[in-house]
Amino acid sequence: MKIQDDVLAGLIELNSRVLDVGCGDGNLLLYLKKNKRIDGRGLEINQKNVQECLAKGLAVVEGDAEKDLINYPNRSFDTAILNQAIQQFYEPRKVLNELLRIAEKAIITIPNFGYWKVRLNLLLTGTMPITKTLPYSWYNTPNLHMSSIKDFYNLCNLDNIKVIKSISISSNKIGDITSNNLEIKNLVSELGVFVVSK
Amino acid sequence: MNLDYSKINKLTINEPIKLDCGVTLDKFDIAYETFGELDESKSNAILIFHALSGDQFVTGTNKVTGRSGWWNFVVGPNLPIDTEKYFIICANVIGGCMGSSGPKEINPKTNKPYGLDFPVITIKDMVSAQVHLLDFLGIKKTLCVLGGSMGGMQALQFCSLYPDRTFSAVPIACAASHSAQNIAFNELARQAIMADPNWDSGNYFLSGKIPRNGLAVARMAGHISYLSEQGLQNKFGRKLQEGEGLNFSFDADFQVESYLKYQGYAFVDRFDANSYLYITRAMDYFDLYKINEGDLSKAFINTKVKFCIISFSTDWLYPTEESKKIVIALNSIGAQVSFVNIITNNGHDSFLVEEPEFFQTLKGFLDSTYEDFKNENSR
Numbered sequence: 001m002k003i004q005d006d007v008l009a010g011l012i013e014l015n016s017r018v019l020d021v022g023c024g025d026g027n028l029l030l031y032l033k034k035n036k037r038i039d040g041r042g043l044e045i046n047q048k049n050v051q052e053c054l055a056k057g058l059a060v061v062e063g064d065a066e067k068d069l070i071n072y073p074n075r076s077f078d079t080a081i082l083n084q085a086i087q088q089f090y091e092p093r094k095v096l097n098e099l100l101r102i103a104e105k106a107i108i109t110i111p112n113f114g115y116w117k118v119r120l121n122l123l124l125t126g127t128m129p130i131t132k133t134l135p136y137s138w139y140n141t142p143n144l145h146m147s148s149i150k151d152f153y154n155l156c157n158l159d160n161i162k163v164i165k166s167i168s169i170s171s172n173k174i175g176d177i178t179s180n181n182l183e184i185k186n187l188v189s190e191l192g193v194f195v196v197s198k
Numbered sequence: 199m200n201l202d203y204s205k206i207n208k209l210t211i212n213e214p215i216k217l218d219c220g221v222t223l224d225k226f227d228i229a230y231e232t233f234g235e236l237d238e239s240k241s242n243a244i245l246i247f248h249a250l251s252g253d254q255f256v257t258g259t260n261k262v263t264g265r266s267g268w269w270n271f272v273v274g275p276n277l278p279i280d281t282e283k284y285f286i287i288c289a290n291v292i293g294g295c296m297g298s299s300g301p302k303e304i305n306p307k308t309n310k311p312y313g314l315d316f317p318v319i320t321i322k323d324m325v326s327a328q329v330h331l332l333d334f335l336g337i338k339k340t341l342c343v344l345g346g347s348m349g350g351m352q353a354l355q356f357c358s359l360y361p362d363r364t365f366s367a368v369p370i371a372c373a374a375s376h377s378a379q380n381i382a383f384n385e386l387a388r389q390a391i392m393a394d395p396n397w398d399s400g401n402y403f404l405s406g407k408i409p410r411n412g413l414a415v416a417r418m419a420g421h422i423s424y425l426s427e428q429g430l431q432n433k434f435g436r437k438l439q440e441g442e443g444l445n446f447s448f449d450a451d452f453q454v455e456s457y458l459k460y461q462g463y464a465f466v467d468r469f470d471a472n473s474y475l476y477i478t479r480a481m482d483y484f485d486l487y488k489i490n491e492g493d494l495s496k497a498f499i500n501t502k503v504k505f506c507i508i509s510f511s512t513d514w515l516y517p518t519e520e521s522k523k524i525v526i527a528l529n530s531i532g533a534q535v536s537f538v539n540i541i542t543n544n545g546h547d548s549f550l551v552e553e554p555e556f557f558q559t560l561k562g563f564l565d566s567t568y569e570d571f572k573n574e575n576s577r
Contacts, residue, residue, distance in 0.1 A: 017532070039532075041529075041534075047538060047539075047540075047541075047555065050536070050537075050538055050559075051538070051555070051558050051559050051562055052562075053536070054506065054536055054538075054559060054562040054563040054566065055561075055562030055563075055565065055566050056566060057566035057567065057569065057570050058536075059504065059534040059535055059536050060536050061525055061529070061535065061536060061537040062537050062538050062539055063537070071526040071529060071530070072529060072530075073529075073530050076529075076530075076532060
């Protein structure tokens with residue numbers, strides 16, 4: 001998703017140290033390496049993906065964020081990225097707080113369960129919603145902990161996590177999320193991008 | 199087996215080398231082979247370190263035994279370590295028995311084989327010796343140093359001692375120190391050799407009767423530790439050697455027995471028993487934790503080397519956890535480290551058999567690293 005990469009790249013400082021947790025095939029890391037000259041690292045659970053990352057010249061460790069983040073020292077990165085992966089963890093809250101220990105700030109993107117198409121899908125069909133950003137059936141989805149943009153906001157409040165910036169993405173349109181437009185953004189955004197710190 | 203040692207390439211280093219044990223060798227030999235061509239910018243040199251029972255004949259034909267090189271399915275044209283692309287160097291470790299200075303070679307002071315008069319060597323000594331070879335070949339910085347098992351230990355040691363002399367490293371199926379279990383297995387091997395009356399305190403070259411049985415048992419013990427329980431079970435189970443029933447004797451009834459015997463005695467023909475003592479000792483002494491006050495990351499502080507650590511899921515000799523410790527240490531100092539744990543049934547020996555996921559990992563890492571290194575050198 002090009003627009004999303006651009007949004008994320010816009011949130012990353014030049015030459016900064018970046019950890020991409022759940023970096024997949026490494027395309028985002030590679031994009032940031034080329035465009036932001038980052039010193040990037042990846043953590044990825046799927047071996048095929050790790051192999052693709054290595055072939056791209058990226059430094060990526062095969063591992064499970066829920067078990068392995070503990071091994072990363074405090075503040076060893078400027079930015080940690082968790083790109084549409086937080087909903088796949090058993091303990092997303094713990095992972096979020098770990099990222100904010102390891103990095104000065106974290107960029108979290110979430111597929112928004114509050115998006116109107118998702119709500120309508122459930123309302124009309126009475127079955128678990130299947131959309132572009134949530135393409136799975138309930139029985140084979142890797143997503144364990146779905147949340148809406150509002151849910152994520154609330155968690156940040158609960159854990160005293162500062163939301164430095166939040167951006168909504170929907171059909172290639174981007175906009176800022178603020179406390180004033182939270183309800184409407186929670187309805188019209190496919191994806192939420194949060195820059196958070198502690 | 200007819201062994202022909204006459205065709206070994208040897209480099210004599212006429213410079214003293216001070217060994218960890220305190221002894222200085224006034225000069226020493228390194229037997230080595232190279233494969234492929236060094237490119238103009240000298241960006242494509244890969245130094246491969248061999249394991250305990252390996253040698254410099256990593257691919258092609260072993261000039262001594264006439265057999266295939268030990269990694270000929272990994273190193274060669276269009277293979278993961280492509281000899282049409284890379285310049286491969288592999289040297290026999292000192293203490294070894296394929297031409298480098300070791301207990302089998304002639305002691306210039308006595309004009310007889312060293313035997314146990316050869317000083318005890320360490321992984322660090324092996325690595326220091328090979329750096330002289332790189333100097334001789336005019337290679338300031340290799341693209342990669344890599345190896346499995348003891349070869350991986352040498353790669354780690356190399357990066358710790360000479361961080362500016364390689365762009366990357368791939369330590370495979372190894373650990374940063376030998377565990378009690380590792381030492382125990384090696385001690386079993388050494389005791390088997392020394393219990394053979396032919397061993398004669400290491401002086402078997404006098405009688406000409408080599409400690410075949412002792413060395414074969416040593417190799418058999420090693421071989422068991424190289425395979426996984428499941429791998430061994432899948433390959434042999436309780437299958438009998440021949441016929442239907444048991445022989446009610448102590449001959450090899452089971453296939454696994456004859457396999458072990460074959461492995462053991464085939465080894466005796468090509469390997470020196472004293473060398474086995476020296477090399478296993480070097481492995482036991484290896485401990486990058488201890489010399490860094492327990493903090494492995496200190497071994498690599500400020501390193502610019504790109505690491506790719508590879509482990510195998512059923513390797514119980516150097517378990518995945520040991521590789522992870524290396525990854526954690528490197529991560530903690532912000533080193534460029536990648537890690538892959540290959541799921542396989544082949545145990546420690548996985549790096550010595552066809553293992554497609556391993557090959558793909560290695561090839562992907564080397565090829566992309568080569569591009570980066572060329573870019574760095576052209577800047």
